[in-house]
Amino acid sequence: MRGTRCWALLAVAAAAAAAARELDPAACGARFAVQRDKIIRTEESRGMGARYLAELDVGARAECLRLCCETDACDVFVYEEKSPGSCYLFACGPPEDFRCKFTAHGNFSSGVLALARDRAEQQDSARLTLHERQLASLSFESHFY
Template sequence: MASSSDIYTHDRKRPVPLLDSNHACFQRFEVSENTIIRAQDSRQAGAKFLNESDVGNREDCMALCCRTARCTVAVFEEKNAGSCFLFDCGTSENFVCQFTTHAYYTSTRIRELPNLPVATSYAKQEAKKQEHEQRELEEQQQQQRTGQQRQDDNVVWSRPKSLHEQELNNLRYRNGEEV
């Protein structure tokens, strides 16, 4: 039996981990902290949303991806309930998912090849586009914060969700009902 240090789980609701940390699948993941999937752009490019589940930690999210057919990307929301979003983003040769920086999210990708391809000019253009979108989003959030400061002090404000958080929420809720 594996020792507690060999087990990925912080979820006290489940007595047994989804996978042992020595499982070969964990070795295939590339982990990007503070990164969120650009769900709408990725789906328009051909990615398939597979599932959303509440899990205790990102390792359990990765294990869920390992156990889900066609899963190549797992995105873990590190706040609230700990949601895990699974996507089929295609193969290494035809990887269609796009990402951007975002606090409280970790994106993990299953690598098919030991080495990732060198960035192409297209990838560099996409990175610039993502940076531009992120700047626009930050400007919108700053405008919202400025507007909020002018409101009555008795009003309680929550942090506005980013565009990419809203996209993931839209996948979670369809027609006003939780999926």
């Protein structure tokens, strides 16, 4: 019975971890550094290796940020501050090899993922693994008390 219960708890923890591996939008959004009155220098950035991913019309900067979080490889967004505004998504690379340049420009905001997406996902995974171990230890402790 003890072994079955322990495996059941581990299965639940593993399923929760798998679901949470998708970058949580709230956690993702908190990882962005957003600056008003900044726009990407598109041609220079693309010349350095940045990739343009998409343009969408959205109602608010928060929606643009959310779309970047939900888009694979997106680590930079540029939002035109009007309603609706254009939301531009880019892949600029990790902080140690960042391929985007910016300049001052009114009516635009830019958001840059402060951590590389893969590093953020690794940190999330490590945190979830810790939670799994803590959960499993509860089951182990209950057998000895």
